[in-house]
Amino acid sequence: MHLDPSTYPRGAAFDELIDASGAPRPAARELFNHLSKLDKVALRERRATVDAAIMTMGITFTIYSEGENIDRAWPFDIIPRIMARDEWRRIEAGLKQRLSALNCFINDIYNEQRIVKDGVFPQEVLAGSRNFRVQCVGHAPQFGVWAHVCGTDLVRDRDGTVYVLEDNLRVPSGVSYMLENRMLMKRLFPEMFQACDILPVDDYTTRLYETLAALSPRPSERPVIAVLTPGIYNSAYFEHSYLAQQMGAILVEGSDLVVGDNDVVYMKTIDGLRRVDVIYRRIDDEFIDPEAFRKDSVLGVPGLMRAWRRGTIGIANAPGAGVADDKVVYAYVPQFIKYYLAEEAILPNVPSYLCMHDDERDYVLANLDKLVVKPANESGGYGMMIGPRATASEREECASRIKADPRNYMAQPTLLLSTAPTLIGDDLAPRHLDLRPFVLQSDSLYATTGGLTRVAMRENSLVVNSSQGGGSKDTWIVDVRN
Amino acid sequence: MLSRVAENLYWLGRYLERAESSARLINATTQVLLDLPRNASFGWDVLISVAGLDNLFRRSVSAADEAAIMGFLITDEKNPGSIVSSIRSARENSRTLREVLPRLAWERINSLYLFVNRSSSTAVGRAQRIQVLEELIERRQAVAGLLADCMSHDVAHHFMVLGQHVERADMTTRIVDINAAVLVPRQQVPEDPSIALLWIGVLKCLSAYQMYRRHVSVQVRSASVVDYLLKDPHFPRTVRYCLDELESCLSELPHHAGPIKATRVAQRRLAGMKLDNVSPAVRHEYMDAIQADLARIHEEISSEYFCGFWTNLEQNQAQVAG
Numbered sequence: 029m030h031l032d033p034s035t036y037p038r039g040a041a042f043d044e045l046i047d048a049s050g051a052p053r054p055a056a057r058e059l060f061n062h063l064s065k066l067d068k069v070a071l072r073e074r075r076a077t078v079d080a081a082i083m084t085m086g087i088t089f090t091i092y093s094e095g096e097n098i099d100r101a102w103p104f105d106i107i108p109r110i111m112a113r114d115e116w117r118r119i120e121a122g123l124k125q126r127l128s129a130l131n132c133f134i135n136d137i138y139n140e141q142r143i144v145k146d147g148v149f150p151q152e153v154l155a156g157s158r159n160f161r162v163q164c165v166g167h168a169p170q171f172g173v174w175a176h177v178c179g180t181d182l183v184r185d186r187d188g189t190v191y192v193l194e195d196n197l198r199v200p201s202g203v204s205y206m207l208e209n210r211m212l213m214k215r216l217f218p219e220m221f222q223a224c225d226i227l228p229v230d231d232y233t234t235r236l237y238e239t240l241a242a243l244s245p246r247p248s249e250r251p252v253i254a255v256l257t258p259g260i261y262n263s264a265y266f267e268h269s270y271l272a273q274q275m276g277a278i279l280v281e282g283s284d285l286v287v288g289d290n291d292v293v294y295m296k297t298i299d300g301l302r303r304v305d306v307i308y309r310r311i312d313d314e315f316i317d318p319e320a321f322r323k324d325s326v327l328g329v330p331g332l333m334r335a336w337r338r339g340t341i342g343i344a345n346a347p348g349a350g351v352a353d354d355k356v357v358y359a360y361v362p363q364f365i366k367y368y369l370a371e372e373a374i375l376p377n378v379p380s381y382l383c384m385h386d387d388e389r390d391y392v393l394a395n396l397d398k399l400v401v402k403p404a405n406e407s408g409g410y411g412m413m414i415g416p417r418a419t420a421s422e423r424e425e426c427a428s429r430i431k432a433d434p435r436n437y438m439a440q441p442t443l444l445l446s447t448a449p450t451l452i453g454d455d456l457a458p459r460h461l462d463l464r465p466f467v468l469q470s471d472s473l474y475a476t477t478g479g480l481t482r483v484a485m486r487e488n489s490l491v492v493n494s495s496q497g498g499g500s501k502d503t504w505i506v507d508v509r510n
Numbered sequence: 511m512l513s514r515v516a517e518n519l520y521w522l523g524r525y526l527e528r529a530e531s532s533a534r535l536i537n538a539t540t541q542v543l544l545d546l547p548r549n550a551s552f553g554w555d556v557l558i559s560v561a562g563l564d565n566l567f568r569r570s571v572s573a574a575d576e577a578a579i580m581g582f583l584i585t586d587e588k589n590p591g592s593i594v595s596s597i598r599s600a601r602e603n604s605r606t607l608r609e610v611l612p613r614l615a616w617e618r619i620n621s622l623y624l625f626v627n628r629s630s631s632t633a634v635g636r637a638q639r640i641q642v643l644e645e646l647i648e649r650r651q652a653v654a655g656l657l658a659d660c661m662s663h664d665v666a667h668h669f670m671v672l673g674q675h676v677e678r679a680d681m682t683t684r685i686v687d688i689n690a691a692v693l694v695p696r697q698q699v700p701e702d703p704s705i706a707l708l709w710i711g712v713l714k715c716l717s718a719y720q721m722y723r724r725h726v727s728v729q730v731r732s733a734s735v736v737d738y739l740l741k742d743p744h745f746p747r748t749v750r751y752c753l754d755e756l757e758s759c760l761s762e763l764p765h766h767a768g769p770i771k772a773t774r775v776a777q778r779r780l781a782g783m784k785l786d787n788v789s790p791a792v793r794h795e796y797m798d799a800i801q802a803d804l805a806r807i808h809e810e811i812s813s814e815y816f817c818g819f820w821t822n823l824e825q826n827q828a829q830v831a832g
Binding site for chain 1: 511512513514516602605606609613616617620621624665763764765815
């Protein structure tokens, strides 16, 4: 047998597929049964097939560099990440619970602000929020829902606990890769899909369509849905086009749309102007409407906010939804769940220290070498300081930034992300990973089955972002009871 | 259909057709070259004139020998009309059209692009040129077949077909035109066998030789070849056929008055051309006139359906429909 789990060099981290004794976990047994039948040559052949398929299918992400956009093939590992269905069901319930509480919060914050008046959420955090949009105050979108698509990052620490690391409520991406990964795996290991009970993932685009269609201001007609992209140079362009294609929606750029004097949004077609009902926007708030936000934006549509406030167009995610996509607001989500839903949080937060509180700040400053410090409003890992890996001067610089603007910083203990066996050369080696499920809400709630597993391909690295050497794996939710 | 998408589809049609026509032209020339008598000369730079790229070529390439010209026409990324550039533009366009085109079309165009990237430099030398370019044509035809058979013949398809036929008609006139130019200095005996050979080359380059022999004559005479390639209503690469195709596509689109009118002007002019016993110089003027008509059809399509339309509309504050 070539790929033998008992010789797998497990590290200190929790491993998703192999237990401490070196045996495959129950959900992964079938996979290893199957892998044991493949020798090196067969394995290499499968990998070559998958690489060729990625090239031909053009599954790429774009890196913009030196004035040119370079398409990189999507780095994909053929060993799946596997989770048992029972564990997943609990996580799924936790994800839905979390998104509905977050939406209650956003709706409250732009309207009555009960949670502030009741003293559960501090006014000063709100005042310091960079993603709070005054232009949205007093608006009541359909179903009271602002964040219709949420990408929640989950990580597992060394004791096996799954934590929520962050909620991406602005323009989360990656779902197309989740779907493409599954397609690749079906091409690669069709026999495994017969042998094991792997739950399907491909209803996502249908559910996304339904979520968006429910926002149409003209419910009696078949809605015209547009995916608004910044254009071909955006790193997620592949996904924008993929989702539009899968949903039968129209992929538009800002310049394709125009808002009439009647505050209705139209697109410019060869047959004149045609009304648009719902926009799934993949452009940040700040750029969607130069009349309301940044005047210099050429990506947006002048007047879009007017139309939205008049209720002639549904926008997902609603402008302003990013107010809850803030590392400090994050720390309050368990309280939101209690306050709005009268429930206990199913999924725990990573313990967090808010630098705006004096005692917590003192603790953070005294333990910078053990903590990860994050700015409140950045995404993609920007401005983060990983204490144990930082130099003394980096830590000092971080300390002074915290003191200058305590509201904008929070800290968490350094987690040891779980690993899964990954094919490196001809052998299996542990690599750290996370999981981004996608959760939808409009008239109902939905979570993807599993999600996108991102994996740090470099040994010992904890950075899973594709721009920094990260790859991905197919994620299998397996029913092991049969 | 978004105006921007319609424009991208139109150009996708043009780019793919341009790459195929260039490959055909180069292959045919290479074949003819091997058949010419030893004392006959062939000007490689003539190929550049066919493509309408004289100025750019003179500015960027010093030597006008076979290798330099092949490089310029096949692989030069600075030449927007080169095969590599055309295929790259086609791929970039289809990237923006993935939600409109059948999924497999994107995969095939992408794989055509990967093939061209991989193999085009080997087509510069004579040894593998024909083989590589034939494979390119084959792959391009696989794309064409897919688009013809696995995509609804809807508005999106019409715009692609428009671009394809404007480009194709233009290339046919250029190919006819160039042969006339080559023959001028050597035309002492009108039906010199080497001249017949060149016209056979022209026919073969358009895959029309066999059809010409079946429908016109076994003998290859310049006047009848020109007449066939311009006016035959049934062969898909003739100017007449392309114009008819444009007309029928346009008739299915909204607001087609302007473009159809321009197409009919071109059709009438073509029908009125007397091609028997005309001098090469007159023939050249004819080709110029057809090319100008095609350019006008392009402008009409562009201003009716693409960006120009919207600039005007916004300026005029025209009313909003539906």
